[in-house]
Structure formats: C-alpha cells, structure tokens
Amino acid sequence: MRRDDELTKDDVNASEERLRALLVRAIAGDAAAYHVFLRDLGAHLRAFLRKRLARLPDEVEDLVQETLLAVHNQRHTYDESQPLTAWLHAIARYKLVDLLRRRARRDLLNDPLDDGNELLVASDTEAADARRDVAKLLDTLPDRQRRPIVHVKLEGLSVAETAKLTGMSESAVKVGIHRGLKALAARIGSGS
Amino acid sequence: MKTDDLVSLLASGAGAVDPGAARRRWSLALSGGTLVATLLVFAWLEVNPALGRDARAPMFWVKEAFCAALAVGALMAVARLGRPGAPLGGLRPLLALPVAALWMLAAVVLLTADAAERSDLILGISWTECSVNIALLSMPVFAAMVWLMRGLAPTRLRLAGAAAGFAAGAMGALVYTLHCPELEAPFLAIWYVLGMLIPATLGALVGPRLLRW
Incomplete structure (x- = not known):
C-alpha cells in the first residue's frame, strides 16, 4: 500500500497546486470546488493526524472535523x-497542540482508569467515526444561529427562503450562519 | 455527524469571501483606537503648548519617525502573525533597527555632553510620567488590536499578543508626542521604549487567553 509519506515531491507539489486552485475558486464563491477541496483536505488531514496521534486513535476523526471547521471559519x-x-x-498543528494541551489538563483532573469503560466501545469500524457529534453540538446553539445553519x-x-421561513432578515440569516459556525468551533475548543 | 456530512454542511451555500471585510476591519481598528487615544490626550493630558515651536526642531521629527517606523513594523508583524503559516521574515531586524539607531544617537549625545548635563538628558522633566502615559494611551489601541487579531487566526498566541501590544505601544507613543515636551535622544531611548514595552508585555501575558480560537 502506498502511504502518504511515500509520496514523491512531485505528487505533493501537484496536490498543493490542485487544492490551491480549488480553494481559490471556493473563496471566489464556487461551492462545488469548495466541496471537493474540503473532502480531499479531510483525507489529507486524516492521514496527517493519524500518524501524529498514533496513541490516541479515537481522537483522530474528531480532530479532522475540528480542523475542517477551523479551516472553514478562517478561510x-x-x-x-x-x-x-x-x-x-x-x-x-495549532489544533493538534490545542487538543494535546486540553487532554493534558483533563487527564490531570480525571481518574485515568475511567477510560477503561470505553474499552469495548472502540472497534475497527467505529475508529473512523467521530466520537463527538457535531449535530448534537449544533442543537445547543441558540435558534437565531441554529435555524439558519439547519x-x-x-x-x-x-x-x-430561510429568511421567509424564520421571519429573520436575509443579513441576519447570513450573520447567524457565520456566528453559529464560529460558536460551534468555540464549543468544540472548550472541550465539550 | 460523519465527516462527509460535515463537509457537505460547510460547503453548501458557502458564498464568496468578501475581500473588503479584512480591509474594513483593519481601518476600523486602527482609526478607532487612534481616535480614542488622541481624544484622551485632549481630554486628560493637554496638547504641548510649545508644539508649534518644537515641530521646527529636527529632533521632533526624529521622534515622530522613530514611533512611526516601529508602529509600521509592528502592524506588519500583527498582519503576518494573524495569518497561519506566514513567516515573520525580516521583520525582527526591521523592528530592531529604529531602536538600535536611536540608542546609538543617545549614546553619542551622552558621550559628547558635559557630565553635569547627562542626568537632565536622560530624565528630562517628565521621566516619572512618560512611560506610564504612553502605556495608558496605548490601551484603546491595544483593545482594537486584540479585536482585530481575534478576527484573524494567530497560531503563535504569545508572540501575536506581544506584537499587538507593541503595535499599540508604538501608536500610543506616536499620539503621546502631541503632549510630550521632550526632545532629547537619551530620554526617548529609555522612556519611550519602556512605554512601548509595557503593553507588549501585557499582550504576551494575555495573548494565549484572549486570542485562542
């Protein structure tokens, strides 16, 4: 199997160029290009983080999602x-270091034996699932942010259409989406 | 939520990024912070009554250029540090240059002065208040810089906080020259630099807390 670290320099340059072209189009408003960009980026992130979180495989998918959300909010x-x-x-890297710092703090507070309860929950098929459910976090947002996103x-x-349905103004809908995704990232970051 | 679903969520209806938004945020932060600091000089301190005469002295413009050069350099550092992965490049030496130049000028002035005059050259008439005033005047700019930085994505939070604080300090010092009667290089080399370092230190301390995202 060919692994990420075996890619040649040319491959890496090619994917840099490809992703870059996609992001540039996305920033100009091309949602389809943005979808491809985020999907491919997710795969790259997964490989990148899996290697660096070899001891914390359960955290990989959560961090992939958190980083995708960060990339979106900071694009x-x-x-x-x-x-x-x-x-x-x-x-x-910033999100990875942030996670490790958060975990270090939590591990100081919690009895490490607690993790034993999760022993049977983890299996191969679940390893690719995120443990933290972004959809549930979405439910905790106030209506003026949650409804535009939904x-x-x-x-x-x-x-x-959303403005009509919710009785909000169009700019309030846009602001709600923007602030809601930031709030989502902040809720993830606070370790909830 | 699966990652694929999150990707669809983020991508669907994601419009274009407004290229003017960053510019508006910058101009609002800079003009707002500087305006409040300037109003503070009028309301709380007072404008130097001899400003018109001082402005004919070359040293006055050395003082202005010193503060302005540091402000520009520090604002460039803020812009770079707010952008993930952007290198600081030559900004460190660029920031050190005005300070080194002023210190050299101060050393020359002190070495060529009479021994009896030296303490006056260093202490002026306002050494007890200068650094504190600069630090206080920099606070509105500091708040604006933190707000600006929170709209960006700094990944080195301590350094980003320090840069925001130093930029605020340099802007505060620039505004303070409206009030400040001092024109001697040794005075400026010590108390102005100290005044800028106070908000920079504050920024380094609070950066990791305030700038997290």
Whole structure:
C-alpha cells in the first residue's frame, strides 16, 4: 500500500497546486470546488493526524472535523500568494497542540482508569467515526444561529427562503450562519 | 455527524469571501483606537503648548519617525502573525533597527555632553510620567488590536499578543508626542521604549487567553 509519506515531491507539489486552485475558486464563491477541496483536505488531514496521534486513535476523526471547521471559519486569512501547505499545516498543528494541551489538563483532573469503560466501545469500524457529534453540538446553539445553519446548510434552502421561513432578515440569516459556525468551533475548543 | 456530512454542511451555500471585510476591519481598528487615544490626550493630558515651536526642531521629527517606523513594523508583524503559516521574515531586524539607531544617537549625545548635563538628558522633566502615559494611551489601541487579531487566526498566541501590544505601544507613543515636551535622544531611548514595552508585555501575558480560537 502506498502511504502518504511515500509520496514523491512531485505528487505533493501537484496536490498543493490542485487544492490551491480549488480553494481559490471556493473563496471566489464556487461551492462545488469548495466541496471537493474540503473532502480531499479531510483525507489529507486524516492521514496527517493519524500518524501524529498514533496513541490516541479515537481522537483522530474528531480532530479532522475540528480542523475542517477551523479551516472553514478562517478561510478569509488565506493569502493567495502564500503556499497553501504552510497555511494548512499551521492550522492543523495549532489544533493538534490545542487538543494535546486540553487532554493534558483533563487527564490531570480525571481518574485515568475511567477510560477503561470505553474499552469495548472502540472497534475497527467505529475508529473512523467521530466520537463527538457535531449535530448534537449544533442543537445547543441558540435558534437565531441554529435555524439558519439547519435550513441553509443542511436542508439546502436559499438564504431568501430561510429568511421567509424564520421571519429573520436575509443579513441576519447570513450573520447567524457565520456566528453559529464560529460558536460551534468555540464549543468544540472548550472541550465539550 | 460523519465527516462527509460535515463537509457537505460547510460547503453548501458557502458564498464568496468578501475581500473588503479584512480591509474594513483593519481601518476600523486602527482609526478607532487612534481616535480614542488622541481624544484622551485632549481630554486628560493637554496638547504641548510649545508644539508649534518644537515641530521646527529636527529632533521632533526624529521622534515622530522613530514611533512611526516601529508602529509600521509592528502592524506588519500583527498582519503576518494573524495569518497561519506566514513567516515573520525580516521583520525582527526591521523592528530592531529604529531602536538600535536611536540608542546609538543617545549614546553619542551622552558621550559628547558635559557630565553635569547627562542626568537632565536622560530624565528630562517628565521621566516619572512618560512611560506610564504612553502605556495608558496605548490601551484603546491595544483593545482594537486584540479585536482585530481575534478576527484573524494567530497560531503563535504569545508572540501575536506581544506584537499587538507593541503595535499599540508604538501608536500610543506616536499620539503621546502631541503632549510630550521632550526632545532629547537619551530620554526617548529609555522612556519611550519602556512605554512601548509595557503593553507588549501585557499582550504576551494575555495573548494565549484572549486570542485562542
């Protein structure tokens, strides 16, 4: 099996160029390109984090999701003149260090034997599932953020339709989505 | 939620990123912070009555250039540190340059002065208040810089906080020159630099807490 670290330099350059072109189009408003970008990025992140979290395999998928959310929320900080790899790597590393710091703090507080309860829960098929359910976290958001996200992002309604349905203004719907995704990232970051 | 579903959620209806938003945030932060600091000079301190005469002295413009150069360098550092993976590059030496130049000028002034004058050159008439005033005037700019930085994505939080604080300090010092009667290089080399380092230190202390995302 060919693994990520066996990719040649040319392969890496090619995927940098490809992802970069996708992100540039996404930033200009191309949602389809953005979908492909995030999907491929997810796979890269999974390989990257799996290698670095060899001892914490259960955390990998959660962190993949957390990092994707971070990339989405911070995509306005990407400068097209900058290598995409450097930008992505800095974000992934930041989230990884943040997770390890959070865990270190929690492990100090908790009896480490507690983890024994989860021993049978973990299996191969579940390893690829996130333990933290973003959908549940979404439910904890206030209505003015949750409803725009549910209608626009999950049900695929337009901003105008959502505004009509919820009685919110169109700009309130947009602000609700934007703030809601930031709040989601913050809730993940606070270790809930 | 599966990762694929999250990807669909994030991508669906994700519009274009507004390229003007960053510029608006920068101009609002800079103008807001500087405006409040300037109003503070008028309301709380007072404008140096001899400002018109001082402005004809070359040293006045050395003082202005010193503060402005550091402000520009520190603001560039804020911009870079707010962007994941952007290297600081030559900004460190660029920031050290004005300080080194002023210190050299101060050393020359002190070495060529009479021994009896040296303490006056260092202490001026306002050494007890200068650094504190600069630090206080920098606070509105500091708040604006933290707000600005929270809209970006710093990954080195302590350094980002220090840069935000130092930029605020340099802007605070620039505004303080409206009030400050001092024109001697040794005075500026010590008390101005100290005044800028106070908010920079504060920024390094609170950065990891305030700038987390």
